[in-house]
Amino acid sequence: xxxxxxxxxxxxxxxxxxxxxxxxxxxxxxxxxxxxxxxxxxxxxxxxxxxxxxxxxxxxxxxxxxxxxxxxxxxxxxxxxxxxxxxxxxxxxxxxxxxxxxxxxxxxxxxxxxxxxxxxxxxxxxxxxxxxxxxxxxxx
Numbered sequence: 057x058x059x060x061x062x063x064x065x066x067x068x069x070x071x072x073x074x075x076x077x078x079x080x081x082x083x084x085x086x087x088x089x090x091x092x093x094x095x096x097x098x099x100x101x102x103x104x105x106x107x108x109x110x111x112x113x114x115x116x117x118x119x120x121x122x123x124x125x126x127x128x129x130x131x132x133x134x135x136x137x138x139x140x141x142x143x144x145x146x147x148x149x150x151x152x153x154x155x156x157x158x159x160x161x162x163x164x165x166x167x168x169x170x171x172x173x174x175x176x177x178x179x180x181x182x183x184x185x186x187x188x189x190x191x192x193x194x195x196x
Contacts, residue, residue: 077104120160126165149172153167
């Protein structure tokens with residue numbers, strides 16, 4: 057569920073990652089067809105509102121695999137960063153960070169995402185770019 061949580065948080069913030077979510081869910085389900093959570097999510101089909109609600113309510117926030125969650129999240133964010141450009145990306149990232157579970161929100165690299173946009177306020181695009189790009193490769 058940790059990888060799917062990354063998609064759920066991004067969908068809640070308006071990122072267009074629903075097609076990627078569907079592919080990831082299919083992959084996870086095919087690798088673990090007996091997993092009740094994956095089966096339930098497959099049954100919900102394309103109902104993203106219900107799927108996100110299910111993920112948010114069935115995730116064990118006390119036992120999140122930070123590497124699985126973080127790796128998936130950073131891959132998704134990198135794609136959006138490349139697609140949007142840094143200024144547009146920054147507008148979406150801070151609200152996303154506010155949705156992070158408390159157990160990870162204050163840890164690296166997740167907390168870096170919350171302040172990586174600050175240098176943009178004084179025109180330092182390069183510093184923001186460095187901060188974002190450092191977070192993207194944290195789990196590589």
